[in-house]
Amino acid sequence: MAGSVIRFRVVVLAVTLGLIAVSGLSAGQAASGKAVKTPKLGKEGSYVQVFGDDTSVQVFTRARKVVAVWVVSNYRFDGGGKCWPIGFTGALKPDGSTTGPVSVQVHPKKPTAVNSKGAFTIKAGKSNPFYDNGGGSINGKLLRSGKLNVSVKLSQAANGLQARCSTVLKAPKAKFDGFKVSSEIG
Numbered sequence: 001m002a003g004s005v006i007r008f009r010v011v012v013l014a015v016t017l018g019l020i021a022v023s024g025l026s027a028g029q030a031a032s033g034k035a036v037k038t039p040k041l042g043k044e045g046s047y048v049q050v051f052g053d054d055t056s057v058q059v060f061t062r063a064r065k066v067v068a069v070w071v072v073s074n075y076r077f078d079g080g081g082k083c084w085p086i087g088f089t090g091a092l093k094p095d096g097s098t099t100g101p102v103s104v105q106v107h108p109k110k111p112t113a114v115n116s117k118g119a120f121t122i123k124a125g126k127s128n129p130f131y132d133n134g135g136g137s138i139n140g141k142l143l144r145s146g147k148l149n150v151s152v153k154l155s156q157a158a159n160g161l162q163a164r165c166s167t168v169l170k171a172p173k174a175k176f177d178g179f180k181v182s183s184e185i186g
Contacts, residue, residue, distance in 0.1 A: 004027050035177050039142040040064060041114050044150060044181055045150040047140075047174035053090060057150050057171040059140060065111035066120055067186030069138050072103045073167040083165040085130050085156040102167075104129050107137060107186055118142035130156040136166070138177050148174040 041064045050056040053074070060068040072091070077083045084090055084102055091100030106122060106129055114120045124136040143149055148171075149172040155166030 001085070001131050015155050030045070038102075039118060039144055039146055041066070041118075041120075041142060041148075042178060045176060045178035046181070049150070050173040051171075053101070055169060057152060057169060057174060059150060059174060059186050062181050062186070063113065065113045066108065066122065066140070067111050067181065068105065068108075069106045069122065069150075069152070070142075071106065071138075071154065071167075071169060072101045073152065073154070074101050074168045075165050075167045077163050077165060079163075083162065085134070086161055087130070106154075108142060114140075114142065119177035124154055143173070145173075146176060148154040148176070150174050 004149065034148040042061045043064055044062050046061065049054065054072065055068075055074060058070040059066055060070075070075045072141040075083050075085060082099070085104070088102045089098040090102050092098055094099050105125060108122050112120050112122055119139065119141040121140075122138040124134060124138065134154065134156045136152070138150065138152050138154075139147050140150045150171040152167070152171075155164060158164040
């Protein structure tokens with residue numbers, strides 16, 4: 001009888017210690033889940049991603065809001081031929097021509113904050129850099145790594161001078177660099 005009471009106590013003690021260990025692990029996982037915070041847009045500086053074909057995206061931030069986006073990209077007509085938005089020239093090429101990517105600066109009318117999901121959208125129609133009703137949008141989403149996924153679609157509408165001229169550029173991992181953003185930028 002005494003042996004069965006001791007075995008019963010040992011089993012109860014083992015079950016109790018097991019439950020304490022499991023609840024401790026659960027509490028630790030819950031605490032670590034709370035410790036992982038939603039990423040925040042950089043306070044002041046820019047997110048940049050440069051590609052091998054001399055194209056790039058640079059998103060400028062101040063006070064955790066987007067104040068400007070600079071895009072260097074190749075533009076194409078809907079039929080596929082290379083084009084340049086009216087009033088813009090391409091970058092200087094080694095042969096002396098200006099047929100390289102086009103540099104465009106988009107300035108929102110007011111700084112744009114990210115939403116609760118860490119994303120933002122800038123409609124190019126509201127900060128139109130192009131002649132005669134251009135369009136498109138710039139979308140960004142913060143990644144847990146602290147980088148920014150940016151998707152750019154810009155277009156100049158067809159007009160009396162040329163057909164529709166547009167670009168699409170995706171920067172999946174723009175990296176943040178903190179610095180003071182001058183008022184001339186945004």
